[in-house]
Amino acid sequence: MAMAYSPKVREHFANPHNVGKIENADGVGEVGNAVCGDIMKMYLKIENDVIVDVKFNTFGCGAAIATSSMATDLIKGKTIHEAMQLTNKAVVEALDGLPAVKLHCSVLAEEAVKAALLDYYTKNNLPVPEELQNAKCDHDCESCMH
Amino acid sequence: MTIYFDNAATTSVSKTALDAMIPALTENYGNPSSLHALGQTSNQALDEARRTVAECLGAQPNEIYFTSGGSEADNWAITQLAEQGKKKGKNHLITTTFEHHAVLHTVKRLEKNGFEVTYLDVHEDGIVRPEELAAAIRPETALVTIMYANNEIGTIQPIEELAKVCHEKGVLFHTDAVQAVGHLPINVKEQGIDLLSLSGHKFHGPKGVGALYCRRGVRLTNFIEGGAQERNRRAGTENLPGICGMAAALKEAVDHLEENTRKVTAMRDKLIEGIRTIPCSRINGSLEHRLPGNVNACFEGIEGESLLLRLDLMGICASSGSACTSGSLDPSHVLLAIGLPKEIAHGSLRLSLDEVNTMEEVDYTLEQLPKILETLRDMSPVWEQMKKEGRC
Numbered sequence A: 001m002a003m004a005y006s007p008k009v010r011e012h013f014a015n016p017h018n019v020g021k022i023e024n025a026d027g028v029g030e031v032g033n034a035v036c037g038d039i040m041k042m043y044l045k046i047e048n049d050v051i052v053d054v055k056f057n058t059f060g061c062g063a064a065i066a067t068s069s070m071a072t073d074l075i076k077g078k079t080i081h082e083a084m085q086l087t088n089k090a091v092v093e094a095l096d097g098l099p100a101v102k103l104h105c106s107v108l109a110e111e112a113v114k115a116a117l118l119d120y121y122t123k124n125n126l127p128v129p130e131e132l133q134n135a136k137c138d139h140d141c142e143s144c145m146h
Numbered sequence B: 001m002t003i004y005f006d007n008a009a010t011t012s013v014s015k016t017a018l019d020a021m022i023p024a025l026t027e028n029y030g031n032p033s034s035l036h037a038l039g040q041t042s043n044q045a046l047d048e049a050r051r052t053v054a055e056c057l058g059a060q061p062n063e064i065y066f067t068s069g070g071s072e073a074d075n076w077a078i079t080q081l082a083e084q085g086k087k088k089g090k091n092h093l094i095t096t097t098f099e100h101h102a103v104l105h106t107v108k109r110l111e112k113n114g115f116e117v118t119y120l121d122v123h124e125d126g127i128v129r130p131e132e133l134a135a136a137i138r139p140e141t142a143l144v145t146i147m148y149a150n151n152e153i154g155t156i157q158p159i160e161e162l163a164k165v166c167h168e169k170g171v172l173f174h175t176d177a178v179q180a181v182g183h184l185p186i187n188v189k190e191q192g193i194d195l196l197s198l199s200g201h202k203f204h205g206p207k208g209v210g211a212l213y214c215r216r217g218v219r220l221t222n223f224i225e226g227g228a229q230e231r232n233r234r235a236g237t238e239n240l241p242g243i244c245g246m247a248a249a250l251k252e253a254v255d256h257l258e259e260n261t262r263k264v265t266a267m268r269d270k271l272i273e274g275i276r277t278i279p280c281s282r283i284n285g286s287l288e289h290r291l292p293g294n295v296n297a298c299f300e301g302i303e304g305e306s307l308l309l310r311l312d313l314m315g316i317c318a319s320s321g322s323a324c325t326s327g328s329l330d331p332s333h334v335l336l337a338i339g340l341p342k343e344i345a346h347g348s349l350r351l352s353l354d355e356v357n358t359m360e361e362v363d364y365t366l367e368q369l370p371k372i373l374e375t376l377r378d379m380s381p382v383w384e385q386m387k388k389e390g391r392c
Helices: A007-014 A062-075 A080-084 A088-094 A100-123 B015-025 B037-057 B070-087 B101-112 B130-136 B159-168 B240-255 B257-276 B304-313 B333-337 B359-378 B381-388
Strands: A027-033 A038-047 A050-059 B064-067 B092-096 B116-120 B141-145 B172-176 B195-199 B210-214 B281-283 B294-299 B348-352
Touching: A007 A062, A007 B304, A027 A100, A038 A062, A038 A100, A038 B381, A050 A062, A050 A080, A050 B381, A062 A088, A062 A100, A062 B304, A080 A100, A088 A100, B015 B037, B015 B240, B037 B064, B037 B240, B064 B070, B070 B101, B070 B141, B070 B172, B070 B195, B070 B210, B092 B101, B101 B116, B116 B130, B130 B159, B159 B172, B240 B257, B257 B281, B257 B294, B257 B359, B304 B348, B304 B359
Parallel strands: B092 B116, B092 B141, B141 B172, B172 B195
Antiparallel strands: A027 A038, A038 A050, B064 B210, B195 B210, B281 B294, B294 B348
16 A cells, blocks of 8 residues: 655655667567556667666666666676666565565566567677566566566 | 645544543543433533534434544444345445445455445546436445545545436435535435445544444444443443544534535635646546645646655645555555556645645645646656657
């Protein structure tokens, strides 16, 4: 019932980092579904296996925007191999927690990063690493609720 | 600066209500059931409050039962009358798809326990059709419960006609009037209402107090055992401060109903007019049969909670649908009931005004809202897609 967002979540919601798009991005990933109330789209600029720039566009609740913002912060400047290891748990921890009912947003943020990386591998005809072969949680609204 | 546009969730306590509460919280602390002088002073205050509430509804004092609020009154009326019906072999209930959860969840529980329930359609305008009610009533219908005015979209139901249909078929009619009492003219006798629920904090009374009106002749069974309070029906020492505050607030609201309605309607209409100039927006529910203070809109391409939080950052307290559902992922059941697709229903905003609001607050909101929507739409992939497809 009562939901309280941490000050960190509120801060990232009020002033989200890395909002926008990247023209001719090296990897683009979109996850979620408007029927469920959240869609995240992530853009990556990759040079020498390093994520030199990342931007996002998100349709969703406060937590969806805050987790997008935090996920982009966590992978910016990292190598693609490091970014691949990003977990929803790391996003939640970096935000000082999320209400239980909003945990799926963090899963979506992780999936968005992975979808963008997958797009990069596919575009460049590179063998897809195992970490990126997980199913995306966009088939129904409850599928991200783990 | 704080602008409070969430009066359908709760209201501030008026000075009149507070003044009426103070004596019961200080010198008049006697138990209304006690025979000594202090107790009798409290008992008199209780009687007076009951008389006031009855007068405001066009009822008799012995038809008013004080409760802990609207939800309790709904639970009481529905469960008790359903049980009584069941004893006579009546196991059918009629309600609507867009009731408050205090009604909907109570009815669902009865459904699990063997009742059959018909959920009437509320159509695109959020209004129940009396002829559809007439067609749904069966010989085994125990009770019809239809809200007076919807808490999210503010649509007002044709109560008198609905009650008439029920009585023609010999069925009892209950209405959850939590959003209507103190905001619309109500006379239970003239309108033929058998049972009505109300809540004190929706018209500047305190929280934690409400009432159930039950017409004389309708048998109400005991809800809480353990004492002679509320004519043996609901035991427990009365919440006298709350009851006195509620009665005073209700009287004030009813005494100023016309001027409040005029003032609030003008602010509501200005907001609606302003919102309608925003592209890809819609006002939900009938414009004609609507609470004076209710504005409910959907904005495509954005999600309601983020809009709500951004408004809050600008000092505007609003709601995205019903506050009771703000922990849920599903869009409002009310907006789905009027036929909105889920992706649009996610982008809803409710602004609920009353007479303590000002036109300046309306103007400020109309200034801020389009800017906030622009920010959110600029970062929305849904909006991007809509623009690409030329839908907006």
